Amino acid sequence: MTICATEDTMAPAGPLAGRLTIAADGSYAARLARHDDAAGSWFPERWTLSGPEPYAVPLQGTQPEEPDSALLPLTDGRVLILRRVADRFAVSLLYPAGPGTGELLLGAVATPRLTLLPPAPGGTLAYALAPEADHTTLWRVHGGANGPERVTRIPGRCTGGAWLDRGGRLLALDRELDGRTKTVVVDLERGGETALLLQITEESNDRLLLADPDSGLLLLRSDAPGHDRLGWGVLGSSLPVRFPECLRPTGGTLTPFAVQPGQMLAPESCAVAFRMTAASGTWLGVWRPSERQLRQYPAPEGWLPGTGLWTADGELLLPYATEAEPCGVARMGVPGMPREVVERVEPVERVRAVGAVRPMGPMGPVRQVEPLRTAGQVEPTWAGAGRPMGPMGPHPSAGPEQRPAQPPVEPLEPLEPLEPLEPLEAVEGPPSGEAAESGGGIVPDAGDADNRSTASAQPSATDAEPQHIPGHPQMCRPVPLQEAPLAARQTRWSVISGPVRISGGGCAAG
Numbered sequence: 001m002t003i004c005a006t007e008d009t010m011a012p013a014g015p016l017a018g019r020l021t022i023a024a025d026g027s028y029a030a031r032l033a034r035h036d037d038a039a040g041s042w043f044p045e046r047w048t049l050s051g052p053e054p055y056a057v058p059l060q061g062t063q064p065e066e067p068d069s070a071l072l073p074l075t076d077g078r079v080l081i082l083r084r085v086a087d088r089f090a091v092s093l094l095y096p097a098g099p100g101t102g103e104l105l106l107g108a109v110a111t112p113r114l115t116l117l118p119p120a121p122g123g124t125l126a127y128a129l130a131p132e133a134d135h136t137t138l139w140r141v142h143g144g145a146n147g148p149e150r151v152t153r154i155p156g157r158c159t160g161g162a163w164l165d166r167g168g169r170l171l172a173l174d175r176e177l178d179g180r181t182k183t184v185v186v187d188l189e190r191g192g193e194t195a196l197l198l199q200i201t202e203e204s205n206d207r208l209l210l211a212d213p214d215s216g217l218l219l220l221r222s223d224a225p226g227h228d229r230l231g232w233g234v235l236g237s238s239l240p241v242r243f244p245e246c247l248r249p250t251g252g253t254l255t256p257f258a259v260q261p262g263q264m265l266a267p268e269s270c271a272v273a274f275r276m277t278a279a280s281g282t283w284l285g286v287w288r289p290s291e292r293q294l295r296q297y298p299a300p301e302g303w304l305p306g307t308g309l310w311t312a313d314g315e316l317l318l319p320y321a322t323e324a325e326p327c328g329v330a331r332m333g334v335p336g337m338p339r340e341v342v343e344r345v346e347p348v349e350r351v352r353a354v355g356a357v358r359p360m361g362p363m364g365p366v367r368q369v370e371p372l373r374t375a376g377q378v379e380p381t382w383a384g385a386g387r388p389m390g391p392m393g394p395h396p397s398a399g400p401e402q403r404p405a406q407p408p409v410e411p412l413e414p415l416e417p418l419e420p421l422e423p424l425e426a427v428e429g430p431p432s433g434e435a436a437e438s439g440g441g442i443v444p445d446a447g448d449a450d451n452r453s454t455a456s457a458q459p460s461a462t463d464a465e466p467q468h469i470p471g472h473p474q475m476c477r478p479v480p481l482q483e484a485p486l487a488a489r490q491t492r493w494s495v496i497s498g499p500v501r502i503s504g505g506g507c508a509a510g
Helices: 434-438 481-497
Strands: 028-034 042-048 055-058 070-073 079-085 088-097 100-109 126-131 135-142 149-155 157-163 170-177 180-187 193-198 206-211 217-222 229-234 252-259 272-278 281-287 294-297 315-320 328-333 442-444 500-502
Touching: 028 070, 042 079, 042 088, 079 135, 088 135, 100 135, 126 157, 135 157, 135 170, 149 170, 149 180, 149 193, 157 206, 170 206, 180 206, 193 206, 206 252, 217 252
Parallel strands: none
Antiparallel strands: 028 042, 042 055, 070 079, 079 088, 088 100, 126 135, 135 149, 157 170, 170 180, 180 193, 206 217, 217 229, 252 272, 272 281, 281 294, 315 328
């Protein structure tokens, strides 16, 4: 919410009864309300605006209030009241205390005139102006160490008041000096040091009406164009002040009272609410610098003129009080007004999303998978697809951990399953006759006692070789296809068992 210095605030004197003042954060508000008794006396009333529904709490004391008593709500729920007592002003804090009202006296300021400034940012400090003939004293009436304390004395007669930042350091005042009115800024952190803020021409009268700390938007009134006109500018900008024709009504007056907050560095997109007054009555006006037109709307019934606040979403809240509803807030969404003015952005080429990539480890050596065998079958060893097994040369003796080098394996064509071999009958002694021609059993060498081969089911052979079998054949006879399982059995066992003898003309592994 933005608190502005309206024309009523700039008036040096006058009754303040009925005017609602809203706290710096918009949580509370306070006004002087009238009793229903015959005397029609006045009493302080605090409004709570931060809840789901607004409600009012009376803060009446032991005696009625004067209509010129000023109220200022704080963000902690207490209400500061400024009462005229003889030739001074008493400053007190009012707060609800059970069924009654609690009051804390802060002190008094001895001055013929004291005017409260709009609520300071933060909502815990309160300031007031005491204008005199040739100077104005700025007072901190709440938040000091020992009650009200003087901040600085400013040459000239100062009125108005608007805060330029959210920290409560820079205060803008309209100062009348040497017959001209200019806006000056007071730096409260540097002992009240003042500097000129607004001067359109040396001969013009320039007054600040409203200031928004977020965007830097300034609403002002100046006679630089030749007569009093409403204009707008930007704080810290080198661009000249502009005076729109739409803010020049005929037969009435315009007074800004609220500006939309949260428009950082975008003053042209800020919505400003005006109170429009003419002989026919009072109504609302809404304007944005970017639109260059003033929209007019009827005011809600019972509206407390000149009070309201904007939300950051662009909704205007207007407090009202009627006989049926003595505490209410009307919410007005301005139709057809853009929420935010942004420049056109060129479309950006869409980037295709990349899925998660699963890292792959290094590939190890390819191992030959041994074919699955069933019970009763002997695992065959093939030298090639569809070819008989070649001769086997002598194999050196290898330990249990060493394995012979394997030649590259060629892909095999699918083969028909082989029928299991019939078990051989055990024979005694060396084979002879038909048994010698068909091959005999495999037995381990008697000299190789430390082997880990499976004992043969055949009886041990004699030490002497038969006379009809050559002792050392030079060439191995090719094994027919149907005898390949037996050759595989011989080869596998030969590798494990060491030297064996094969009766009946087979190959002997050395």
